Amino acid sequence: MNITLEIPQQLTEQLSEEAKKNNLSLSEYILQLISIKQILNNPPKTGAELFSYWQREGLINSRPDIKDSQDYARQIRTVAEHRQHCNKNRATLY
Numbered sequence: 001m002n003i004t005l006e007i008p009q010q011l012t013e014q015l016s017e018e019a020k021k022n023n024l025s026l027s028e029y030i031l032q033l034i035s036i037k038q039i040l041n042n043p044p045k046t047g048a049e050l051f052s053y054w055q056r057e058g059l060i061n062s063r064p065d066i067k068d069s070q071d072y073a074r075q076i077r078t079v080a081e082h083r084q085h086c087n088k089n090r091a092t093l094y
Contacts, residue, residue, distance in 0.1 A: 012026075015029060017031065039053065
């Protein structure tokens with residue numbers, strides 16, 4: 001379906017800039033904004049609804065390179081803890 005909208009030039013420029021930052025066409029970006037608004041107005045209320053939403057959006061199994069999600073989460077946590085530890089030590093040096 002095609003819809004034609006009259007949008008003020010300033011808003012068009014702002015939307016175009018945001019679309020470019022997200023590597024999307026203006027049409028794709030506007031469609032994404034409308035989709036997000038729908039989910040914000042009626043957010044998932046249960047875990048099952050949230051899972052269903054993630055599935056529809058293609059987030060479930062979107063990282064086939066991660067074979068063991070729990071191990072991957074541990075690795076991320078270890079890196080974050082190490083980074084926090086390093087930042088604390090750096091702060092005491094100055």
